[in-house]
Amino acid sequence: MTTNAGDLALDFVVPRYGQSVVGGAETLCRMFAVHLTRAGARVRVLTTCAVDHFMWADALPPGITIEEGVEVHRYPVGPRNHDQWSALHAEIARGQRVDYADELLWMANSVWAQGILDAVGGSQAGDWTIAMPYLFGTTFWTVVARPTRSIVFPCLHDEAHARARVVRTALASSRGLFFNSTGERDLARTIIGSLPTRCGDISACPVIGVGYEERPIPSTDEVRAFTSRHGLTPGYLLYAGRREIGKGVPDLYRAYRAYRQATDRPRPLVLVGSGELPVPDDLIPHVVDLGFVDHTDMAVAYAGAFLLVHPSRMESLGLVLLEAWLAGTPVLVTAHSPVLVEHCTASGGGLWWANPAEFAEAVLMLEESPNTHDHLAIAGREYVMERFRWAAVGEHLIDSIAALA
Amino acid sequence: MNESDLMDELHRRVAEKKAQGLYSIDALSDEIRPGPEPVDADGLARLERLVDVAPDPSVVRSTKPVIGGAVTGAKHVLVRATRQPVDDLACRATTFNGLLLHHLAGLAREVALLQARVDELERALSAVKPAASA
Numbered sequence: 001m002t003t004n005a006g007d008l009a010l011d012f013v014v015p016r017y018g019q020s021v022v023g024g025a026e027t028l029c030r031m032f033a034v035h036l037t038r039a040g041a042r043v044r045v046l047t048t049c050a051v052d053h054f055m056w057a058d059a060l061p062p063g064i065t066i067e068e069g070v071e072v073h074r075y076p077v078g079p080r081n082h083d084q085w086s087a088l089h090a091e092i093a094r095g096q097r098v099d100y101a102d103e104l105l106w107m108a109n110s111v112w113a114q115g116i117l118d119a120v121g122g123s124q125a126g127d128w129t130i131a132m133p134y135l136f137g138t139t140f141w142t143v144v145a146r147p148t149r150s151i152v153f154p155c156l157h158d159e160a161h162a163r164a165r166v167v168r169t170a171l172a173s174s175r176g177l178f179f180n181s182t183g184e185r186d187l188a189r190t191i192i193g194s195l196p197t198r199c200g201d202i203s204a205c206p207v208i209g210v211g212y213e214e215r216p217i218p219s220t221d222e223v224r225a226f227t228s229r230h231g232l233t234p235g236y237l238l239y240a241g242r243r244e245i246g247k248g249v250p251d252l253y254r255a256y257r258a259y260r261q262a263t264d265r266p267r268p269l270v271l272v273g274s275g276e277l278p279v280p281d282d283l284i285p286h287v288v289d290l291g292f293v294d295h296t297d298m299a300v301a302y303a304g305a306f307l308l309v310h311p312s313r314m315e316s317l318g319l320v321l322l323e324a325w326l327a328g329t330p331v332l333v334t335a336h337s338p339v340l341v342e343h344c345t346a347s348g349g350g351l352w353w354a355n356p357a358e359f360a361e362a363v364l365m366l367e368e369s370p371n372t373h374d375h376l377a378i379a380g381r382e383y384v385m386e387r388f389r390w391a392a393v394g395e396h397l398i399d400s401i402a403a404l405a
Numbered sequence: 406m407n408e409s410d411l412m413d414e415l416h417r418r419v420a421e422k423k424a425q426g427l428y429s430i431d432a433l434s435d436e437i438r439p440g441p442e443p444v445d446a447d448g449l450a451r452l453e454r455l456v457d458v459a460p461d462p463s464v465v466r467s468t469k470p471v472i473g474g475a476v477t478g479a480k481h482v483l484v485r486a487t488r489q490p491v492d493d494l495a496c497r498a499t500t501f502n503g504l505l506l507h508h509l510a511g512l513a514r515e516v517a518l519l520q521a522r523v524d525e526l527e528r529a530l531s532a533v534k535p536a537a538s539a
Contacts (some may be wrong), residue, residue: 361415
């Protein structure tokens, strides 16, 4: 079955949105919105004016803008008691028993916007409301407001918050659950357990992933221009993502330290993305912080890296892996993320480390064997081109939405 | 080589260098994220050493001249006679201390985690403030 995208009117709900917003679910939402708009669907993105995902302060003006061809509606963040949210968030994170009323309070004080809820339930509402990720009030209240027309991309991580009853019931209530990987779908099945689900058998829910257009690997000249602009030499280790404890960045620093101690000629570690987690003092001279890098330059940043290193165990897809492979760069990921390891085993495009010694030896092993390094790079790119082409992924997404009608 | 062979090779290399003592215990330990160290970790360590409550048999011995032997004998009789209730009390006190210390250590870890979270949020807030006021 192939449905015409032009027949679909879709509202995407996401807590923050924009090309400069760093975050897996946010990026995924933007990629879907842009692709489906180009494919002819009537797409609106309903989001808040916030950019920072800690305090959720309004930073962008409310109103409608057109971004990469997509109609984006921004609304002020609704009233929330941050301290109350923070206390409950921490209690749930520790696995402490929190009653259902407090879980609702947790969601009530998460990020949300009255304007989003009005739009979701308004006369201009799309046929379907697609919300992501699971953790935020924007998604939860959207499902509460319009369960029979809600599709959730939960972007689940195996963490205590995902097991909260409000999360489980919201997922179970939504008409559709779409996943980024089979590992994430298996996790959802475990978490939702025996709750009756509006979407039916979770095992039959679609795994969508994300799509890419084939593009050439950035040229050596492009890489040289990028690296010289930033005072770098090609062949660095690259981390791309938010710099947070939850993303495993302290583990990366620990592993990088072991690597530096294991070789006389260590490569620098280059960081791309946002976050306030400080670099340990002893590593400061060896870590280069590029901050936010735009989409075009990002492909070149990947191409200039010897390896993309990814320490996060909280992943439902691992966009940066796919983008690194697309740019011809192999990856080294934490062994504690089933999703990332699954990508590596399926593609043959990367290795994984369980402790700093393994991280160090993996880098050294690939340094000693350029053929193996190149083999991983080729296998990774082939994997993305085979499994994550927009033509197939977009069609699968559109058909999966149409199948819910 | 497929990725399975490469991982085997990787593990072989690590084992070889571990045998040569080239990696520290820290570098070889699995990355189960420990979180920040609990507040007042030294104080907790001192308390931990005092958790066990047990009668000290050395105090039974008397060193008084002449009557020391008789006093020691009498104390031994007293200790034997009260062993059951004293051991019971010591057992309960040790259990209580252990539970209390466990609870304290948990709270100390929570305080450290919260402090780390507050620090993280304050840094985020200070990064947002200039942008908001600009």
